[in-house]
Amino acid sequence: MHIQFIGATHTVTGSMHMVHINGKKIILDCGMFQGRRAEAAERNKTFPFDPSSVSAVVLSHAHIDHSGNLPNLVKHGFSGPIFATAATADLCRIMLMDSAFIQEKDAQFVNRKNRKRGFPPVEPLYTVADVQPALDLFQEIPYDTEFPIIDGARGMFVDAGHILGSASVVLTLDDPATKKEMKLGFTGDLGRPNLPILRDPKFMGNVDALISESTYGGRFHSTSEEMKSHFLDIIKRTMNKGGKLIIPAFSIGRTQDIVYKLNELKNSGALPDIPVYVDSPLSTKATSIFRKHPECFDDEAIELLRKDPDPFGFDRLTYIENVEESKQLNETTEPCMIIAASGMCEAGRIVHHLANNIGNSKNTVLIVGYQAEHTLGRRLVEKEPIVRVFGEEYNVKCDVEVMNSFSAHADRNELMAYFDNFDRERLKNIYLVHGDEDQSAKFASGLKEKGFKNVAVPVKMEKAEL
Ligand SMILES: [Zn+2]
Known part of the structure; x- marks a missing residue:
C-alpha cells in the first residue's frame, strides 16, 4: 500500500493523489493545473499513468483545481465510478460544462490571433462533448456515510465547510500483508468557521496518515x-x-x-x-x-x-x-x-x-x-x-x-485548531500538499512544534508507503 502525490505538490493547483492498494489504484481529486500557459497545457493534457488502469476517483469538491481534469481523464480511458457528495455532483455538472465551453472559446480566440501571426492552432483540453461521459460516472454519496470503493477500500465524506458540497475524505484501507486496517485522511480544502451559508468544517475523526492542504499554513486572515x-x-x-x-x-x-x-x-x-x-x-x-x-x-x-x-x-x-x-x-x-x-x-x-x-x-x-x-x-x-x-x-x-x-480556506490559526483534534500518537505521517513552498514549510514547522511527528512536504510523483 502506498500513496503517490501527482498534483498540488509545492503548489496550490492540480490537486491529484493516487492510492495504490492490493494492486489497484484510486485517485483522490483530478484537478486542473493552472500556471504558465504552455506548462499547464502540457501537464493537463497528459497523465503520468494510464487512466484506464484507475479503478475509482474520490472527489473532495467541485472547484476546478480539484475536479477540472475529469473529462480529460475519461477521454483517455477512465471508466470507473467518480464518488462525490450530491452537491459536488450538481456543481460539477455546470462547472465542467462551463470549463469546457471557456476552453473552446479561448482556443478559438487564440487561434484567430495565431492565424494572423502564422502560429499553429491550439486545441482545447476538452470540449463540451467530452463532459457528459464524465458526468455519467458520478455516484452521489451523502456525508458521514461509509461507501465501498474497491475491495479493501471504503470511503467516507465529512463536511469540510469550504464550498457547497465540499468534503474531507476518510479512506479505510485493509492491508493485505498485515491484515490490519488503517485510516488515511485527506482534508480536501478546509473551510473556515463562520463562513456565510455553510456549516463549519467538521473534524474527520482520527486517522493513521493524513494528506492535508496548507494554502494559508503561514498566514492569518483579518477579522x-x-x-x-x-x-x-x-x-x-x-x-x-x-x-x-x-x-x-x-x-x-x-x-x-x-x-x-x-x-x-x-x-x-x-x-x-x-x-x-x-x-x-x-x-x-x-x-x-x-x-x-x-x-x-x-x-x-x-x-x-x-x-x-x-x-x-x-x-x-x-x-x-x-x-x-x-x-x-x-x-x-x-x-x-x-x-x-x-x-x-x-x-x-x-x-x-x-x-x-x-x-x-x-x-x-x-x-x-x-x-x-x-x-x-x-x-x-x-x-x-x-x-x-x-x-x-x-x-x-x-x-x-x-x-x-x-478566502474560503482556513488560515494558520484555523488549520492549527483543526489539527488539535488529532491523536498525535496515532497520526504517524502527515503529508502537506496544496500550498506554495513557503506556506507548507511554515505550517510543517508549526505542526512539529505542536508535537506532530513525520511532517513531510512531498514533491511531484513522490511515493510514500502506508
Ligand atoms: Zn477549493
Whole structure:
C-alpha cells in the first residue's frame, strides 16, 4: 500500500493523489493545473499513468483545481465510478460544462490571433462533448456515510465547510500483508468557521496518515469587521476616482460570498450607491443549486432564507448572462463593480475585463482569492508593470488591492485548531500538499512544534508507503 502525490505538490493547483492498494489504484481529486500557459497545457493534457488502469476517483469538491481534469481523464480511458457528495455532483455538472465551453472559446480566440501571426492552432483540453461521459460516472454519496470503493477500500465524506458540497475524505484501507486496517485522511480544502451559508468544517475523526492542504499554513486572515471596512474603503476610493472595480472570483463559492456580503452591507445601509454586475452565466444558476442543497447549510442560512428568499440579489445588482451584455460593460463610463470568473484570471470573461481596464489608473482590481504562481492573477498581485494577456503586452496602471479574508480556506490559526483534534500518537505521517513552498514549510514547522511527528512536504510523483 502506498500513496503517490501527482498534483498540488509545492503548489496550490492540480490537486491529484493516487492510492495504490492490493494492486489497484484510486485517485483522490483530478484537478486542473493552472500556471504558465504552455506548462499547464502540457501537464493537463497528459497523465503520468494510464487512466484506464484507475479503478475509482474520490472527489473532495467541485472547484476546478480539484475536479477540472475529469473529462480529460475519461477521454483517455477512465471508466470507473467518480464518488462525490450530491452537491459536488450538481456543481460539477455546470462547472465542467462551463470549463469546457471557456476552453473552446479561448482556443478559438487564440487561434484567430495565431492565424494572423502564422502560429499553429491550439486545441482545447476538452470540449463540451467530452463532459457528459464524465458526468455519467458520478455516484452521489451523502456525508458521514461509509461507501465501498474497491475491495479493501471504503470511503467516507465529512463536511469540510469550504464550498457547497465540499468534503474531507476518510479512506479505510485493509492491508493485505498485515491484515490490519488503517485510516488515511485527506482534508480536501478546509473551510473556515463562520463562513456565510455553510456549516463549519467538521473534524474527520482520527486517522493513521493524513494528506492535508496548507494554502494559508503561514498566514492569518483579518477579522470580519476589519474585512468589512477594508472592502468599503476600496469601493469608495474607486468610486471617488470615477473608475471601475474589477473582482476576479470563482463563479461558484467566492462570487456568492461576495454578493452575500454586499447584500449584507446594502441591508445595513453601508454600501454606497454603485451598480454591481456579476458577469458570469454560471452564477445565475448557482442560487438554484444552493437552494437544492439545504443539507449543506448552517442554521443561520436556513433562518435567513426563511426571511429573505433571495440573499443573492439586491436592487443595484445585475446578473449578466450573454456575451453582448458583457461586452457592453466596456462602454460603461460610470463607476461600477464587475465580478467575473475565473478566480485566477486565466480564463473566462474576467480576462477580457482585465485587458480592457488594467491600463487605466482610475480602475482598481481587487484580488480576493489565492493566485497560483505564474497565473495572470499572481502577476497582478506581484505588481508587475507589464503583463501579457492573450499573447499581447499591457501596461498595468490600475490599482491592485488584495483581500485574503474573503478566502474560503482556513488560515494558520484555523488549520492549527483543526489539527488539535488529532491523536498525535496515532497520526504517524502527515503529508502537506496544496500550498506554495513557503506556506507548507511554515505550517510543517508549526505542526512539529505542536508535537506532530513525520511532517513531510512531498514533491511531484513522490511515493510514500502506508
Ligand atoms: Zn477549493
